[in-house]
Amino acid sequence: xxxxxxFLAFLAAGxxxxxxxxxGSTSARVQVVDERGLPVRDAVVEITPAAGTKxxxxxxxxxxxxxxxxxxxxxxxxxxxxxxxxFPNLDKVxxxxxxFSKIAKFEIDLYGRDQTRTQRFAIAGxxxxxCNIHDAMRGYVRVVETPYAAKTNxxxxxxxxxxxxxxxxxxxxxxxxxxxxxxxxxxxxxxxDFSRKYxxxxx
Numbered sequence: 715x716x717x718x719x720x721f722l723a724f725l726a727a728g729x730x731x732x733x734x735x736x737x738g739s740t741s742a743r744v745q746v747v748d749e750r751g752l753p754v755r756d757a758v759v760e761i762t763p764a765a766g767t768k769x770x771x772x773x774x775x776x777x778x779x780x781x782x783x784x785x786x787x788x789x790x791x792x793x794x795x796x797x798x799x800x801f802p803n804l805d806k807v808x809x810x811x812x813x814f815s816k817i818a819k820f821e822i823d824l825y826g827r828d829q830t831r832t833q834r835f836a837i838a839g840x841x842x843x844x845c846n847i848h849d850a851m852r853g854y855v856r857v858v859e860t861p862y863a864a865k866t867n868x869x870x871x872x873x874x875x876x877x878x879x880x881x882x883x884x885x886x887x888x889x890x891x892x893x894x895x896x897x898x899x900x901x902x903x904x905x906x907d908f909s910r911k912y913x914x915x916x917x
Contacts, residue, residue: 742862742877742908746870746886748916753870756790757888757914761862761874761904764881770794770861778802779843779853781809786843786853790889795838795859802830810846817841817857840887840896854889879904890916 742761746754771794778800780787784807793799803809803825811831812821817839822831824847835841835857843853856863864872882904887897892915900912 739876739878740904740906740908742874742904743910744866744872744874744884744886745911746866746872746888747911747913749913751913753866753868754888754914754916755866755868755870756788757866757870757886757891758790758792758856758858759864759866759872759874760858760860760885760887761877761902762860762883762885763862763878763904764883765878767860767862767878769796769859770863772797773861773863776800779855780804781811781845781851784848784851786851789852790854790856790865792856792858792863792865793835794861795857796834796836797857798832798834799855800830800832803827808847809851811843812846813841813843813855815839815841818855821846842889852889856887877904877908879906884910884912886912886914888914888916892917 744759746757748754777793777797779791780802782804801811806827808824808826810824817837818835818841820833825831838857838859841855845851862874862877866872882902884900884902
């Protein structure tokens with residue numbers, strides 16, 4: 715009731731509702747393109763408000779990366795810091811997953827079809843994954859501390875909802891991005907119906 719009374723009081727004072735929304739949260743659209751202007755698919759976009767935010771407990775998608783047709787599926791998985799990721803084997807052959815990345819060093823012994831192994835990711839950053847048996851397999855687990863994160867679609871676009879208005883850092887990560895740790899940061903001021911296009915350099 716207090717929130718409703720506060721809102722009505724501002725309307726009575728002649729302050730537009732749009733201004734109230736801008737002071738709270740808004741939708742945000744980010745598009746990522748390369749130097750030729752072509753959309754970059756499966757880039758991870760993270761918005762971190764300067765005022766801080768609670769760490770996410772999880773996302774709408776499952777914290778799982780399968781092995782199917784000798785590939786990691788999805789090739790890049792976003793998870794919240796502290797998540798335990800499932801690695802189901804959907805292939806007829808056995809796999810042995812490993813990572814030598816700074817945020818997660820581990821090795822999972824061989825396991826077969828329809829079996830699943832798990833690994834916890836307690837540190838934010840990127841873990842590059844491989845398979846001891848199939849050298850061509852590459853996968854990435856992006857561990858984030860903000861709930862405002864998603865991958866770009868075929869048009870290079872990410873739509874995020876309920877993003878707090880105000881100053882923020884926008885981080886873009888992609889395995890082929892030409893930058894330290896394959897990521898780049900942009901300062902932004904998130905306002906109502908925020909929409910930005912960012913150009914990145916790819917290898």
